[in-house]
Amino acid sequence: MSWNRKLLMVDLTRKSYYSVDIPSDTLRAFIGGRGLAAKLLWDLNQPGVNPLSPENHLIFAVGPLTGYPVPSSGKMLIASKSPLTGGYGDGNIGTRAAVEMRKTGYDAIVVKGASDKPTVLFITCKSVEFHDAEDLWGKGTRETEKKLKERFGSDVSVLSIGPAGENKVLYATVISEHGRSGGRPGMGAVMGSKKLKAVVFKGCEMPEPSNKRELLKAATEAYNFLKSAPAYEFWVRQGTMGTIVWSQKNSALPTYNFREAVFDDYEGISGDIMEKMKVASGACPMCNMPCRNYVEYSINGTKDVAEPDYENVAMLGSNIGIGNLAEVSHLNNVIDDYGMDTISTGNVLGYVMELSEKKLIKDYTLEWGDFRKALEAVKMIALREGFGNLMADGVMRLSRYVGGEAQDFAMHVKGLEISAYDCHAAPGMALAYGTSSIGAHHKDAWFISLEINMGRDLYNEEKPRRLVLMQNIRGGLFESFVSCRLPWVELGLDIQNYVRFIRAATGVDFTWDELMTVAQRIYSLVRAFWVREFKAEGKSWGRYMDIPPARWFKEPLTKGPLSGAKVDFNGYNFMLDKYYELRGWNSEGIPKKETLEKLGLDYVASTLYG
Ligand code: PTT
Ligand code: SF4
Numbered sequence: 001m002s003w004n005r006k007l008l009m010v011d012l013t014r015k016s017y018y019s020v021d022i023p024s025d026t027l028r029a030f031i032g033g034r035g036l037a038a039k040l041l042w043d044l045n046q047p048g049v050n051p052l053s054p055e056n057h058l059i060f061a062v063g064p065l066t067g068y069p070v071p072s073s074g075k076m077l078i079a080s081k082s083p084l085t086g087g088y089g090d091g092n093i094g095t096r097a098a099v100e101m102r103k104t105g106y107d108a109i110v111v112k113g114a115s116d117k118p119t120v121l122f123i124t125c126k127s128v129e130f131h132d133a134e135d136l137w138g139k140g141t142r143e144t145e146k147k148l149k150e151r152f153g154s155d156v157s158v159l160s161i162g163p164a165g166e167n168k169v170l171y172a173t174v175i176s177e178h179g180r181s182g183g184r185p186g187m188g189a190v191m192g193s194k195k196l197k198a199v200v201f202k203g204c205e206m207p208e209p210s211n212k213r214e215l216l217k218a219a220t221e222a223y224n225f226l227k228s229a230p231a232y233e234f235w236v237r238q239g240t241m242g243t244i245v246w247s248q249k250n251s252a253l254p255t256y257n258f259r260e261a262v263f264d265d266y267e268g269i270s271g272d273i274m275e276k277m278k279v280a281s282g283a284c285p286m287c288n289m290p291c292r293n294y295v296e297y298s299i300n301g302t303k304d305v306a307e308p309d310y311e312n313v314a315m316l317g318s319n320i321g322i323g324n325l326a327e328v329s330h331l332n333n334v335i336d337d338y339g340m341d342t343i344s345t346g347n348v349l350g351y352v353m354e355l356s357e358k359k360l361i362k363d364y365t366l367e368w369g370d371f372r373k374a375l376e377a378v379k380m381i382a383l384r385e386g387f388g389n390l391m392a393d394g395v396m397r398l399s400r401y402v403g404g405e406a407q408d409f410a411m412h413v414k415g416l417e418i419s420a421y422d423c424h425a426a427p428g429m430a431l432a433y434g435t436s437s438i439g440a441h442h443k444d445a446w447f448i449s450l451e452i453n454m455g456r457d458l459y460n461e462e463k464p465r466r467l468v469l470m471q472n473i474r475g476g477l478f479e480s481f482v483s484c485r486l487p488w489v490e491l492g493l494d495i496q497n498y499v500r501f502i503r504a505a506t507g508v509d510f511t512w513d514e515l516m517t518v519a520q521r522i523y524s525l526v527r528a529f530w531v532r533e534f535k536a537e538g539k540s541w542g543r544y545m546d547i548p549p550a551r552w553f554k555e556p557l558t559k560g561p562l563s564g565a566k567v568d569f570n571g572y573n574f575m576l577d578k579y580y581e582l583r584g585w586n587s588e589g590i591p592k593k594e595t596l597e598k599l600g601l602d603y604v605a606s607t608l609y610g
Pocket of ligand 1: 095307
């Protein structure tokens with residue numbers, strides 16, 4: 001069976017709820033996670049809805065692999081219309097809450113309305129309860145989770161927001177287990193706008209897989225493969241932090257607001273330094289390749305423990321000129337507690353540092369590498385104090401406020417700040433950012449590693465072809481199964497294992513081609529959602545939405561072995577055209593009518609084309 005086949009609909013305004021069955025053909029067509037979330041947002045949201053209004057829907061979704069004993073399946077998706085970008089937004093979070101949610105008997109939970117007072121939702125397999133959370137409003141995510149466990153029992157799992165979500169910082173996220181964060185494009189702000197401080201889960205039992213024997217057999221083989229993979233030992237030592245040195249060597253480490261791609265002090269924030277500070281490691285549920293590294297650090301004599309990952313460290317380290325992992329870890333920790341995205345925060349700080357250096361702002365200044373002032377700025381953002389109120393709206397809005405040349409080095413795509421790979425010398429990765437489903441995030445395609453092998457300075461048809469495949473696997477399948485992609489990405493677990501898992505779990509004889517069609521369907525639906533929302537709000541939509549910041553085209557690198565590199569604008573557009581062709585979208589990046597119909601999205605076609 002595998003799917004719970006149930007949707008929980010919660011109305012926070014009325015404090016009511018009911019459940020509905022999900023039709024089998026919907027599950028087959030969208031699988032779960034992102035697929036289901038995109039379908040629900042398309043169906044339930046009024047076009048043009050204000051993302052921070054009660055009418056916007058917030059979705060928590062698991063998939064048919066979530067929580068099964070298959071490699072790294074302890075993940076879930078949080079999705080909504082994004083207040084940061086105005087388009088489709090989601091995030092993937094690895095937490096026990098994913099497993100508990102699956103055990104409550106729902107595949108997705110849809111939250112609409114807004115409470116008049118801070119509220120906690122307590123969801124079990126038997127009931128849905130609305131609890132007062134007045135005492136938690138204003139508290140950090142760490143204390144919130146602790147207090148909720150005291151209140152509901154140590155066996156519950158918690159997703160919560162901090163002051164940033166409450167204050168509707170446009171890149172506020174949802175936090176779990178202190179150091180896990182999901183929903184970069186402001187999913188925490190959507191929760192805050194609904195006065196939903198936290199969701200607490202306590203499940204009963206997992207749904208039975210369709211073919212348990214086969215699922216366990218396939219999973220055991222995969223777990224064994226991972227343990228014996230050549231990269232395993234280094235992975236469990238450094239996890240994503242190994243990428244700092246990799247990015248430095250490959251001129252991809254964002255440095256000084258993506259002005260450069262190598263950082264003089266990279267050794268101070270490297271995986272090797274992290275290993276020296278490491279006091280423990282951990283894993284998301286069902287994972288046998290633990291990559292959560294807990295480091296102990298001391299700032300001004302006060303010790304604490306943080307959980308740094310590559311993106312956090314690059315964006316709060318090299319990108320803002322800090323080469324000290326203790327300082328970066330502290331920033332990371334504080335940002336987790338406020339509940340906002342480290343990538344966007346690092347971008348905003350780097351952007352304000354560059355604006356200050358160029359004397360383009362007078363209201364507030366920040367210098368490269370100034371840890372103390374960066375820490376103050378983080379607080380100002382989370383609490384929307386002074387200039388922090390503007391910084392809380394992200395780089396795109398800040399660049400419009402400053403205007404002129406400042407827009408050229410505003411590092412975002414579609415309003416979402418760029419994650420930690422510089423693309424001066426990686427046009428295919430720039431295309432991956434340009435076309436990602438939620439704005440500039442690497443989750444749909446960490447194309448740069450492949451591109452380095454293919455030839456970085458090439459502009460050809462092969463790159464968009466490989467990019468579409470990579471996005472379909474990562475953004476289509478892993479986000480819908482919902483399961484961590486890192487066994488496949490980092491340790492080379494053959495993707496065909498997942499075809500075996502999904503068949504055994506669901507009992508549906510999915511073929512590879514059918515799974516690719518599901519992924520194409522999800523991509524076109526998500527893109528159609530963006531277009532529908534932009535049109536409904538009277539905002540313009542065009543291929544310029546898929547073009548990364550001017551900096552990468554105009555200002556070459558001046559340091560490192562790839563000094564002089566920049567992206568060729570015509571070459572980029574050539575690959576973008578090929579990309580559109582492969583997706584069946586027109587030259588403005590809009591899915592064609594016949595593409596939508598071929599994918600079974602006739603209802604979407606009739607909205608876009610009348
Ligand atoms: C993800 C993004 C990432 S991706 C990182 S580090 W990375 C940043 N982490 C943050 C953090 O921490 N605190 C914080 N306040 N903000 C943060 N923002 C950033 O968020 C994450 C891991 C990692 S570590 C990666 S690559 C992989 N991502 C996966 C994905 O997206 N899908 C999937 N099926 N599997 C994945 N496996 C890996 O999971 P977002 P997590 Mg995160 C402290 O949420 O919104 O998708 O942005 O999920 O549980 O923290 O695991 O070098
Ligand atoms: Fe979590 Fe890392 Fe395991 Fe993925 S590989 S499930 S991010 S611990």
